[in-house]
Amino acid sequence: MSNHSEPLLCVSDLVVEFDTPAGPARAVDGMALTVHPHELLCIVGESGSGKSVTMLATMGLLPATARITAGQIRYKNRELSSLPAGEMRRLRGRELAMIFQDPMTSLNPTIRIGKQVGEIITLHEPKASKADVKRRVIDLLSQVNIPRPEYRYSAFPHQFSGGMRQRAMIAMAMAHAPALLIADEPTTALDVTIQAQILEVLRQMRERTGSAMVLITHDLGVVAETADRVVVMYSGRAMETGTVQEIFHDPQHPYTIGLLAGLLDMSGTGKTAYTIPGQPPALTRRPSGCPFHPRCALHQGRDICRTTTPVLADSPSGRAACHFANETAAWAAEKFPHIRRGPSGRASQ
Amino acid sequence: MSFRRRTLSLPYPLIAITHNGVRVMFAYVLRRLARAVVTVFAVVTAVFFLERLNGNPAAIMLSNTATPKQIATLSKALGFDRPLSVQYLSFVKGLLHGNFGTSLQSGTPALQLVLGRLPATLLLVLTGFIFGVALAMFCVLAIQLTGSHALRNGLLVAGQVRQAIPMFVFGVLLVLAFSVTLHWFPSQGEGSWKNLVLPALTVGTFEFALYLRFMDASFGEQSHQDYVRTAYAKGNAPHGVVLRHELRNVLLPILTIIGFNLGGLLGGSVIIETVFNWPGIGQLTVESVNTRDFPVVQASLLVASLAFVLVNIAVDLIYSVVDPRVRIR
Amino acid sequence: MNVLVTRTERKLAQWRSAGSAPPGAARPRRSRLRPATSVAIVLLFLVAVLVIVVPFLPSYNPYAINLSVALEPPFRSTAHLLGTDELGRDLLSRVSLATRISLLIVTFALMLNVLIGVSVGLTAGYYRGKADTVIMGSADLVLSFPILILLVTIVAVLGPSAQTIAVVLGCVFWVSYARVSRATALSLRSREYVISAVTQGASGWWVIRKHLLPQVVPQIAIMTSFDLGVLITVEASLSYLGLGIQPPTPSLGGMISDGQNYLQTSPWLCVLPSLVLLLLIGGVQFMSQRFTSEGQQSRGMTAT
Numbered sequence: 001m002s003n004h005s006e007p008l009l010c011v012s013d014l015v016v017e018f019d020t021p022a023g024p025a026r027a028v029d030g031m032a033l034t035v036h037p038h039e040l041l042c043i044v045g046e047s048g049s050g051k052s053v054t055m056l057a058t059m060g061l062l063p064a065t066a067r068i069t070a071g072q073i074r075y076k077n078r079e080l081s082s083l084p085a086g087e088m089r090r091l092r093g094r095e096l097a098m099i100f101q102d103p104m105t106s107l108n109p110t111i112r113i114g115k116q117v118g119e120i121i122t123l124h125e126p127k128a129s130k131a132d133v134k135r136r137v138i139d140l141l142s143q144v145n146i147p148r149p150e151y152r153y154s155a156f157p158h159q160f161s162g163g164m165r166q167r168a169m170i171a172m173a174m175a176h177a178p179a180l181l182i183a184d185e186p187t188t189a190l191d192v193t194i195q196a197q198i199l200e201v202l203r204q205m206r207e208r209t210g211s212a213m214v215l216i217t218h219d220l221g222v223v224a225e226t227a228d229r230v231v232v233m234y235s236g237r238a239m240e241t242g243t244v245q246e247i248f249h250d251p252q253h254p255y256t257i258g259l260l261a262g263l264l265d266m267s268g269t270g271k272t273a274y275t276i277p278g279q280p281p282a283l284t285r286r287p288s289g290c291p292f293h294p295r296c297a298l299h300q301g302r303d304i305c306r307t308t309t310p311v312l313a314d315s316p317s318g319r320a321a322c323h324f325a326n327e328t329a330a331w332a333a334e335k336f337p338h339i340r341r342g343p344s345g346r347a348s349q
Numbered sequence: 350m351s352f353r354r355r356t357l358s359l360p361y362p363l364i365a366i367t368h369n370g371v372r373v374m375f376a377y378v379l380r381r382l383a384r385a386v387v388t389v390f391a392v393v394t395a396v397f398f399l400e401r402l403n404g405n406p407a408a409i410m411l412s413n414t415a416t417p418k419q420i421a422t423l424s425k426a427l428g429f430d431r432p433l434s435v436q437y438l439s440f441v442k443g444l445l446h447g448n449f450g451t452s453l454q455s456g457t458p459a460l461q462l463v464l465g466r467l468p469a470t471l472l473l474v475l476t477g478f479i480f481g482v483a484l485a486m487f488c489v490l491a492i493q494l495t496g497s498h499a500l501r502n503g504l505l506v507a508g509q510v511r512q513a514i515p516m517f518v519f520g521v522l523l524v525l526a527f528s529v530t531l532h533w534f535p536s537q538g539e540g541s542w543k544n545l546v547l548p549a550l551t552v553g554t555f556e557f558a559l560y561l562r563f564m565d566a567s568f569g570e571q572s573h574q575d576y577v578r579t580a581y582a583k584g585n586a587p588h589g590v591v592l593r594h595e596l597r598n599v600l601l602p603i604l605t606i607i608g609f610n611l612g613g614l615l616g617g618s619v620i621i622e623t624v625f626n627w628p629g630i631g632q633l634t635v636e637s638v639n640t641r642d643f644p645v646v647q648a649s650l651l652v653a654s655l656a657f658v659l660v661n662i663a664v665d666l667i668y669s670v671v672d673p674r675v676r677i678r
Numbered sequence: 679m680n681v682l683v684t685r686t687e688r689k690l691a692q693w694r695s696a697g698s699a700p701p702g703a704a705r706p707r708r709s710r711l712r713p714a715t716s717v718a719i720v721l722l723f724l725v726a727v728l729v730i731v732v733p734f735l736p737s738y739n740p741y742a743i744n745l746s747v748a749l750e751p752p753f754r755s756t757a758h759l760l761g762t763d764e765l766g767r768d769l770l771s772r773v774s775l776a777t778r779i780s781l782l783i784v785t786f787a788l789m790l791n792v793l794i795g796v797s798v799g800l801t802a803g804y805y806r807g808k809a810d811t812v813i814m815g816s817a818d819l820v821l822s823f824p825i826l827i828l829l830v831t832i833v834a835v836l837g838p839s840a841q842t843i844a845v846v847l848g849c850v851f852w853v854s855y856a857r858v859s860r861a862t863a864l865s866l867r868s869r870e871y872v873i874s875a876v877t878q879g880a881s882g883w884w885v886i887r888k889h890l891l892p893q894v895v896p897q898i899a900i901m902t903s904f905d906l907g908v909l910i911t912v913e914a915s916l917s918y919l920g921l922g923i924q925p926p927t928p929s930l931g932g933m934i935s936d937g938q939n940y941l942q943t944s945p946w947l948c949v950l951p952s953l954v955l956l957l958l959i960g961g962v963q964f965m966s967q968r969f970t971s972e973g974q975q976s977r978g979m980t981a982t
Contacts, residue, residue: 061578085586093584100582105575110597110673119593120583156673172583388822399835513963515911517918518952521934521941525948529941536941616824620915624938634827635919638834646831653827 008180008212009035009058014071016050016057018283025283027053027066029236029291032312035180040206040213042223042244044259045233046280051216054233055182057081059098060088075180094124097173097211098182102189103165107157114153117141117172124176140171143208144201163194167201177209184216199226220263224248232256235280235291240320241312251339252320252328254296261336274336290322298324298331374669378662385658390444393651397440400643401433427453449651450644454637459644463630463652469539470629473621474614476549481556488557489564493591505565508558516617520551520624537626548625552614563606567599574598601672608664612657715968721961725777728954732774740771740928749944761946763936769947772928773954779923780930780958783844784909788902790848795855796894800886802856803863814860817853825850829912830921838921847909854905855898862894903966907959914955930955 016028028050035041043051056062058073058080073080075096080088100106108116117140118133128136134153141149144167157165166186173181183202187195199222206213215226223230227244232255240253251257258276278295281287287294293305304323312318315325322328332339407424424430428439443450449459492501511519527547528536534546571577572595580590618631626632630649637645732738737757744766752761752769760769802813820828829846836842863886866872872889880888916922917931925932930951937947 059582061581089584089586091584092582098582100575100579102575106579108576108580108594108598110601111594119580119585123584123589158674169579385822388819391819392823392828396831396835399832509963510960513907513960514956515914515959517915517931518934518955521938521948522952524938525941525945529945612824613826616826616828619826619830619919623919634830638830639920641834646834650827650831654823657824658822 005036007034008037008076009033009214010072010074011054011058012072012074014054014057014073015069016053016062016066017069019065020284022284026236026286027283028057029286030309031071031233031236032238033231033241035212035214037179037212038210039228040215040226042227042230043214043216043233044218044220044223044230046218048280048283049233050236051233052184055098055184055214055216059092059096059182061098090124093120093173093178094176095179096182097176097178097180098184099166099169099173099186101185103162103169104157104189106169107165109157111156112153113141113155113157113160113168114138116157117168117175120172120175136175137171140175141168143174143205144168144171145197146171162190163197166190166194166198170198170201170205174205174209174211178211180214181206181211182214182216185218186215187219187222188217195222202226220259232259235286236283237291237309238312238321239292240322242319246319250329251332252315252317252325253322254298254328254331255292256320257328257332257336257339260339261332297335298322298327374666378666381658381662381665385655385662389651389654389658392654393444393647394437396647396650397437398433401429401436449648452637452645453642454640454645459642459648460652462645463633463648466628466630466633467652469627470615470618470622470631473545473548473627473629474552474611474618476545477552478556478611478614480549480553481558482560484553485557485560485564488561489568490591490596492565493568493595494588496587501565504561508561511554511558512562516551516555516620517624519554520548520621523547523551524624539628544625544627548621548627551621551624552617556610556614559610560603560606563603564599567602568595571595571598601668604664604668604671608661611660611664615653615656615660715964718961718964718967721957722965725954725958725961728774729778729781732770735770737768738771738774739768740775741767741926743767749940749947751944752946752950760950761944763933763947764940764944769950772933773930773951776923776928776930776933776951777954777958779840779927780910780913783840783847783923784906784913786844787847787851787909787913788905790845791850791852791905792855792898792902794849795852796859796891796898798852799856799859800863800890800894803860804867804882804886804890806864810860813856817856820850820853826912826915829916830919833916833921838916838924840923840927843913843916843922847912851905851909854901858897858901859890859894862897863890866890866893900966903962907963907966910955910959910962 011034012032014028014031015026017024017026019025027048031050031054033041033043033054043054045051053062053066057066057068058075060080060083062068068081071081075091080091083091107113114134114137118137121128121133121136138149138153141152146152146164146167152160152164157168160168170186181202186202187198190198202213202215203226205211215222217223224244229243230241230247231238232240232247232253234255240247240251240256242250247256248260251260255276258274261274262276263273276295281291281294287306289304289306289308290296290299290310293299296305299305302324308323310321310323312321314320315322317325320328407420407427407429421430428436431439440450447460449463451457452459452462455462488504492504514522524536524547527533534543536547538544568591577590577594580594585593615630618629619634620631621627622629622631623635630653634646634649634653636642637649737759744762746766747758747762748764748766750758750762750766752759754761758768758770760773763769763772798813802810829843829850832846833842836846866889872885875885875889913922914929914931914934917929918935920932920935922931923929933951934948934955937944937951940947
């Protein structure tokens with residue numbers, strides 16, 4: 001469902017720094033991504049890879065200790081990072097919406113659900129009548145499958161279950177049919193059984209409104225199920241990007257392959273899951289050049305990995321930020337035979 | 350997650366007192382009151398025995414030059430010569446009838462004397478409290494809405510300085526500045542509204558400093574909460590976030606402080622009323638302490654402690670009604 | 679009055695430390711020595727000079743009555759640098775002695791409070807059961823009263839004197855130390871090293887002394903630094919009411935109370951003891967702030 005029309009959102013060379021006692025920490029260090037209208041882009045990465053920070057920077061929701069120090073964030077050809085506050089506010093909630101990981105703490109515990117969801121309507125349509133807003137809120141709540149919405153309207157967040165809270169958040173975010181919905185690990189704080197529900201609700205709402213979506217997750221299963229396109233992030237940079245088929249059937253970056261290899265091998269018994277050796281680097285002391293090279297099997301001591309930071313264009317397909325992307329296929333086939341590659345079916349073991 | 354069908358559509362405060370709510374709350378209040386009465390009674394008893402074990406109270410009341418005969422006469426007249434247990438029994442009997450004995454100085458019933466002074470103390474304490482809290486809220490909102498670090502630091506430092514100054518010192522300095530030097534306000538007693546200004550300012554500035562620091566800290570804490578981020582994500586402007594979202598969550602915990610604070614003010618009225626010669630319970634207590642008027646001292650202690658406890662219970666009840674997450678069990 | 683600040687100040691310190699460490703980022707440390715600390719050092723130095731140096735001056739005599747030089751303003755003569763009071767007594771000497779006595783009383787009371795609070799709290803937390811209920815019940819009892827009225831009553835009944843208030847003050851402020859010690863004892867009693875000590879035959883007393891006590895010390899130290907200011911204030915307030923240090927011994931509160939009669943003609947009788955009291959309290963409080971995370975507090979989300 002991706003289309004190659006004008007991109008909705010285009011992030012390039014983004015750098016976001018935090019103040020720490022140990023000096024400035026770069027949570028995002030040269031990130032690039034694009035989102036097209038109506039498509040679902042998944043950002044995958046480990047904790048601390050900068051996935052949330054990238055999207056928070058896009059929305060202008062960074063905490064006071066952080067700032068964008070370089071790069072562009074273009075939404076419909078407007079530069080968001082330098083937009084005046086008032087205009088950014090008009091975009092937030094109306095064209096750019098975001099839902100967060102923990103729905104319990106993301107909702108104000110002292111305000112009723114109905115009023116909180118209604119707030120997003122009254123903020124952007126101040127002339128709307130109270131009755132009208134209430135009607136629309138109840139309608140939204142029923143769209144996300146919250147039973148008896150006219151009663152739940154007056155409930156407080158702590159009276160909802162986790163899944164219901166997240167659905168209320170989704171209803172809130174979709175109230176104005178935003179062009180882009182950003183979902184920051186929406187299912188991580190919920191039971192696995194609820195995850196499917198939430199993803200389904202998201203799918204339904206997207207169908208209804210036609211919104212594009214950026215889904216941040218560390219769960220490759222969710223990616224495989226939902227994504228149109230994928231960006232793999234590591235230590236603040238994009239390592240690989242592509243359609244979901246390309247990422248799973250033709251991974252080109254050693255890190256991506258490492259992630260896929262970590263999925264359980266169903267063929268043999270008694271085999272432990274693969275883990276990429278080493279740890280992600282501290283945000284204040286990144287390795288020079290490619291951030292992944294200390295842990296990379298393809299590095300093999302070659303200097304260029306240390307001296308030159310690879311960009312997506314460095315690989316022949318233009319999808320992977322690796323100097324030796326052409327070697328990855330052979331290496332993966334040898335080391336991880338359980339990842340079957342090919343155009344048909346999913347990446348499986 | 351068991352909210353009742355019918356009650357869900359009611360305004361929340363009413364939910365708390367419908368159905369089982371009323372019964373539960375009533376039982377809770379009774380329990381707290383019972384505990385309070387027991388506590389207060391225990392202390393009054395302790396004071397009772399302390400007074401008598403420290404030598405014959407009659408001897409303490411009279412000056413050092415009193416003859417043993419004079420002491421004996423007074424002692425007999427006031428019933429101090431009876432065995433302790435008998436004295437205590439009659440004391441308790443008297444308590445149950447609301448009789449605290451008669452003031453040894455003025456001859457009027459002690460409890461009546463004390464309660465007669467209560468309005469003056471309440472006037473002083475409540476005026477200062479309301480002034481201080483209102484000013485603090487105004488200033489904190491100003492800090493939050495303007496985002497000015499200079500304003501915040503300035504006010505916080507001023508608050509800290511004020512809190513470091515003991516009540517009586519601040520009162521005396523106010524008198525020196527505004528009464529003695531500038532002749533704007535009288536320095537003693539109760540009378541017109543002008544008499545209220547300096548004492549209320551003494552209390553009020555202290556309250557201001559206290560609540561300023563609390564609310565500032567509370568707002569700081571709230572600004573890190575996730576719901577604030579959601580509020581901004583919806584498109585709220587900073588003033589909307591502060592007033593519509595953060596303020597509610599800031600005011601809730603302040604309620605618990607108010608309990609301690611108001612109760613403590615009732616006790617601290619002892620100091621302020623002495624500085625300004627304000628005819629309240631505090632001044633009465635100090636006077637009766639100096640003249641060894643034990644019945645009045647006991648009555649003062651009882652009234653002040655009960656007031657403290659009642660305020661705390663009231664605050665707890667209000668809190669349980671106002672905070673949607675709290676239900677009295 | 680600043681008594682009620684104790685309980686509420688603890689809460690304030692908790693909140694501040696909760697709010698000053700946002701997830702994912704931390705504050706850069708500002709200058710090494712905050713202005714508050716240097717101010718505190720200056721104030722305390724002045725107090726130290728007053729208490730330690732002044733008694734060695736030739737004109738030092740807090741008790742000598744000399745009506746011919748009564749109510750002399752300060753800075754007029756070298757014999758009486760800060761002037762004299764209504765009985766002609768040298769104010770500088772009296773203020774110095776008053777401060778010294780206050781410090782002695784308050785230090786004693788504080789140590790008594792800590793002793794009572796820590797031993798009671800550790801016992802309650804370690805042994806639990808009946809001892810615990812009794813102890814915490816009496817703690818609640820003490821806390822359920824406005825402290826000042828309780829103090830006034832007790833002191834009145836026992837007869838005011840410096841010794842009385844030293845002891846009484848020492849018996850009323852132990853509750854927070856007890857609570858902290860009890861909490862520590864509760865959490866540590868089930869740790870392996872405690873259990874292994876017990877199986878090796880250590881008595882309860884040994885465990886408390888060797889294992890629990892050291893854990894409690896840092897927090898207690900912070901609390902004492904703060905309570906010092908509170909106790910100084912309470913002692914001064916009681917002396918102001920006439921229930922503390924008795925004349926002719928000078929006390930800062932007492933001098934302010936006496937001086938109130940002369941506000942129009944000789945304001946320095948009030949102002950000088952007030953200033954010294956403020957120096958003392960200010961110095962102590964600013965020092966104690968080093969231990970609570972005050973000052974710069976980072977903002978989470980603000981205007982964007």
